[in-house]
Amino acid sequence: MSSPANGFDLSEEDRTLLKKIEKDSIQYFIKETNPTTGLTKDSSRAGAPAxxxxxxxxxxxxAIAANHGWISNQEASEKIxxxxxxIKKKKCGKKGFYYHFLDPETGQRTWNSEVSSIDTALFIANALLAATYFEQSGLSKQIYxxxxxxxxxxxxxxxxxxxxxxxxxDGFLPYYWDMYAEHLILQALALGSSTNPVPASVWKAWRRESELYNGKKIIYSYTGSLxxxxxxxxxxxxxxxEDQNINYFSNSKLATIANWEFSSAxxxxxKTYEGAWGLSASLGPDGYKPYGAMPGNAMHDGTIAVYAPISSIIFTPEESISVIKKIYKTQSPNLYGPYGFRDSYNLDSNWFANEYLGxxxxxxxxxxxxxxxxxAIWKRFMKLPLTQRWIKLANLKRQENNSAE
Known part of the structure; x- marks a missing residue:
């Protein structure tokens, strides 16, 4: 049996729970993807756009579900x-970029949404990942x-x-990816392109601002969202x-610990924070909010995004598993459903999200x-020629056998 990515000693009981959460979460995409267009709803709410x-x-x-035998390869291939x-027929964007929100029935732009750089990057990165599971089929060629x-x-x-x-x-929006955030995957795809790359200077340009929190120097995002x-x-x-003496894995680990410490403080x-943490953009009692912790803007009101500690598990396995088990044990009647954990909850407001976000x-x-x-995902994505081109153009240094502790 393969071990967790960072060698954490995982009990069989915990492995079983985590595998259940992964498998159940995949059901969101199986059930909330339009069977005709193949577009997936933004949320499980009735009438939500794709x-x-x-x-x-x-x-x-x-692709992951088929690899585990949870659905057949044929079913996965047909869905993709x-x-x-x-995507090819509807021409859902401009210059190869896609609109953020689409009508799931027609594939047309909806909600007056923008052609989005980061959402396009997330679509393409996931599609390229899926392609690695179907390299011998025509799917890979279509995705590339x-x-x-x-x-x-x-x-x-x-x-x-x-x-x-x-x-x-309106043309271009007045907002730019000019400081640390989730856009590193966007940068990697753009530098690694073999057809329309951007220069290496684009990687160097964005600010890597740092602040101390509880003695930890963290390159932080504006919101502080996990x-x-x-x-x-x-x-x-x-x-x-390593990028200019920065290890982003170590940085994310420190930011995750800071999120836990901020919640504890x-x-x-x-009372939601008693023995629990996970401040990140999510639904809340008053709608969707960019919740976060210090360093950063640190908007918070007692709402915990359940996906946040789960998705931090590669950085903080012990802390993440502890809070996952606590939430599963104490809040499952309110939060756990057919697609796994619903988005978020706030005990102080006695509020529990009734929907999932894709x-x-x-x-x-x-x-x-x-x-x-x-x-498993890392191994597939890091082998891609585009990833290797990005590493070279960005002048990233390889740190052999670095545990990033």
Whole structure:
């Protein structure tokens, strides 16, 4: 049996629970993906639009499910084919980038959404991951065709930073990926492109600002949300990579510990934080909020995003498993359903999310797959030629046998 990615001593009881969570979370994508268009809903809420990022996570989840024998290879292949056919036929964006939200029935833009740089990156990264499971089929060729069509320099809008997005009526949005956040996967895909790459200077340009929290120097994101320290790490194994004396795996581990410590320090104010943590963007009593911890903006109101500690498991296995077991034991009647854990909860407001979010279920699947199966996602993604091109162009240094502790 393969060991967890970082060699953590995992009991069979804990392994069984984590495997159940992964398998159940995949059900979101099986049930909430439109059977005709192959587009996946942003949330389980009735009438929700499709999300291009959630659709990407669906492709990867189908491939993972087939690899485990939870669905057949044929079923996974057919599901992925439908998605790719819709993306190709509907032309859901501009310059190879895709609209953030689409009508799941028609594939047309909805919610006045932007052509999104990061959501396109998440779709493509997941699609490329799915392609590694079907290398001998035509799926891989179709997926690489989508990747090769993306005009990455266009999204720079003449600047050194990637723009968040573009709208037909307004042009480029006034927001740029100019500091540390979840966009490292966007950067890797753009530098690693063999058709329309951006220069290495784009990797160097964004700010790596740091602050101390409880004596830990952390390169932080604006919101301090845990997901910003997770998304790129689902695909890229940063454990043995160094960027200007920075190890991003170690940084995410420190940020995760800070999130846990911040929650603990505020448990006298919010009872939700008693023995639990996980401050990240999620649904809350007053809608979707960019919750987070210090360092960063640290918006919080006693709401815990359940996906956050689960998806931090590669960084903090002991702390993550402890809170997963606690939430599963004490809150399952309120939070655990057919697709695993619902999004979030707040004991202080006696509030429990009644829906699932696609991207949150997706990051759960990928991180648990890495943890339970010896870095299975990392091994596939790190072998890709695009990943190796990015490492070389970004001038990242390899740290052999670094445990990133």
């Amino acid at each position: 999300s291009i990022a959630a659709t990407g996570f669906a492709l990867a989840s189908f 084919k439908k998605t790719l056919a819709t 065709s989508l990747y090769n069509q993306i005009d990455w320099p266009w999204m720079l809008n003449g600047k050194e930073f990637f723009c968040h997005g573009w709208k037909p009526q 997901f910003t320290y997770q998304y790129s790490h689902a695909f890229i194994d940063f454990r043995n990579l 505020n448990q006298s104010q919010y 991207i949150d279920q997706g990051i759960i699947v990928l991180m648990l797959e890495n943890f339970l199966n010896d870095g």
